[in-house]
Amino acid sequence: MPFDSATFKLPAVKPATFDPVLREGLAGLAQLSEALRHPEWWEARGHEWYFPRILENRSCGTTGCAWGVAMTLWPKQVHRADMYFAVGPAAAGHFGIPESEGWRIFGTDYVRSVYGVTEYEVTPAMVADAIDALLAAKGWKG
Numbered sequence: 583m584p585f586d587s588a589t590f591k592l593p594a595v596k597p598a599t600f601d602p603v604l605r606e607g608l609a610g611l612a613q614l615s616e617a618l619r620h621p622e623w624w625e626a627r628g629h630e631w632y633f634p635r636i637l638e639n640r641s642c643g644t645t646g647c648a649w650g651v652a653m654t655l656w657p658k659q660v661h662r663a664d665m666y667f668a669v670g671p672a673a674a675g676h677f678g679i680p681e682s683e684g685w686r687i688f689g690t691d692y693v694r695s696v697y698g699v700t701e702y703e704v705t706p707a708m709v710a711d712a713i714d715a716l717l718a719a720k721g722w723k724g
Contacts, residue, residue: 604656607678608722611713614652614677618710629654633690633704648709649673649688679716687712 600623604610617623621631633647649669652660660676673684686692687709693701697708717724 604652604659606676608717608720611677611679612717612722612724614648615710615713615717617651617655618648618706621706624651624654627654631706634701647688648706651706683716687716
């Protein structure tokens with residue numbers, strides 16, 4: 583039977599929807615990865631991505647970084663990492679990952695080795711990819 587483009591329909595794709603409750607552990611980390619791929623969710627709430635702000639202000643969780651995205655979307659559940667040095671432990675505590683992984687993904691000390699670019703070039707998708715790689719390494723199936 584020949585292909586008939588007039589009757590062919592692609593399957594419906596369910597659009598991603600924002601979940602206002604951030605889950606604990608790896609499930610929450612997967613939620614954050616998804617959120618980083620949907621800037622319309624956090625830009626509408628006033629978050630502006632600017633990763634180097636972590637270095638410039640020596641603070642995380644204000645604006646600019648992935649932890650800031652989490653704070654913007656889930657302010658009652660994600661604790662502010664007021665000082666830059668708190669982001670590793672904060673990520674470890676909420677997502678149940680080692681502090682070293684929290685630092686690697688959310689901090690700036692490993693930017694070149696993790697992302698291969700400078701702080702000024704890190705994108706939300708790059709951080710989401712790093713989260714996804716960690717989830718895969720931990721056997722997360724979602």
